[in-house]
Amino acid sequence: MSPTTAVHVRDLHKRYGPKRAVDGLELSVEHGEIFSVLGPNGAGKTTTVEILEGYRHRDRGEVSVLGTDPQRGDRRWRSRLGIVLQSADDQAELTVAELVRHFATFYPEPRDPEELVAAVGLTEKAGTRVRQLSGGQRRRLDVALGIVGRPELLFLDEPTTGFDPEARRSFWDLLRSLRDEGTTILLTTHYLDEAEQLADRCAVVRDGRVVALDTPAALGGRAARQVMVRWVEDGAARSTTTAEPTALVTALTARLGPGEIPGLEVLRPTLEDVYLSLIGKASDHHLEEVPA
Numbered sequence: 001m002s003p004t005t006a007v008h009v010r011d012l013h014k015r016y017g018p019k020r021a022v023d024g025l026e027l028s029v030e031h032g033e034i035f036s037v038l039g040p041n042g043a044g045k046t047t048t049v050e051i052l053e054g055y056r057h058r059d060r061g062e063v064s065v066l067g068t069d070p071q072r073g074d075r076r077w078r079s080r081l082g083i084v085l086q087s088a089d090d091q092a093e094l095t096v097a098e099l100v101r102h103f104a105t106f107y108p109e110p111r112d113p114e115e116l117v118a119a120v121g122l123t124e125k126a127g128t129r130v131r132q133l134s135g136g137q138r139r140r141l142d143v144a145l146g147i148v149g150r151p152e153l154l155f156l157d158e159p160t161t162g163f164d165p166e167a168r169r170s171f172w173d174l175l176r177s178l179r180d181e182g183t184t185i186l187l188t189t190h191y192l193d194e195a196e197q198l199a200d201r202c203a204v205v206r207d208g209r210v211v212a213l214d215t216p217a218a219l220g221g222r223a224a225r226q227v228m229v230r231w232v233e234d235g236a237a238r239s240t241t242t243a244e245p246t247a248l249v250t251a252l253t254a255r256l257g258p259g260e261i262p263g264l265e266v267l268r269p270t271l272e273d274v275y276l277s278l279i280g281k282a283s284d285h286h287l288e289e290v291p292a
């Protein structure tokens, strides 16, 4: 493991009874990056993050978070982490400003509470009671509480679920500015566009294991190399995927004679197509493949 590694996970396993929630998961997160764990409901994202945070014990595997095994993490180690839990309803009678000021007292070098409230876009709501916030505003407050202690590593579990598009965009800007300040961020999401927009690297998780790990552009680029070609031959729809569509179309022209090839379509899969095929859900671009 190199000194630039913030999180290192090897051969991680966790069962709940017969259910293998995490089943041989491997990943590493470098200091200073936004790393996204992307996968459908039930893929094992939350279980993994809870193990990294030290809230859940693993069955086996190696885990290191900021150089420490989370199962042995002490208070000092924990103070270097920012953990944004699912919203809790406690302290709902305090105002936004009061709650942020209260959390700031837990840390040796907290951010300035007023500046932080402004940074998460809640200045207008500083005097509002927490229970009166909308879902998106509450989530921003959760993030403020997660970063008030200037964490080196921030964990976010599905941070924008339930946000409207504008709130998501400004939330993404907030996370980018944290990354620019040097905070390492590990976020789980089941939104492909969130991973594509934010992540420097992205692990696609399915059934408790990583099925692909790369930059979003490389994942998309991998897709773009494989092209779907569809046509109609002898009255039947045919399709195949190929890295050399020109050669295939040339062969079809030779076989089907001069003129237009009936029903010809050449489709370059999108990142979404790759993602859906990785998690085992074909989009309508991915027809059953028929040999050419």
Ligand SMILES: Nc1ncnc2c1ncn2[C@@H]1O[C@H](COP(=O)(O)OP(=O)(O)OP(=O)(O)O)[C@@H](O)[C@H]1O
Binding pocket: 016, 019, 020, 021, 039, 040, 041, 042, 043, 044, 045, 046, 047, 048, 190
């Ligand atoms: N405490 C638990 N007891 C039993 N089974 C659990 C428990 N927590 C999670 N599971 C199961 O383990 C699997 C992985 O769950 P996990 O919450 O880690 O997935 P996830 O990827 O975070 O899903 P989501 O996107 O829905 O939050 C699921 O099948 C879930 O039903």
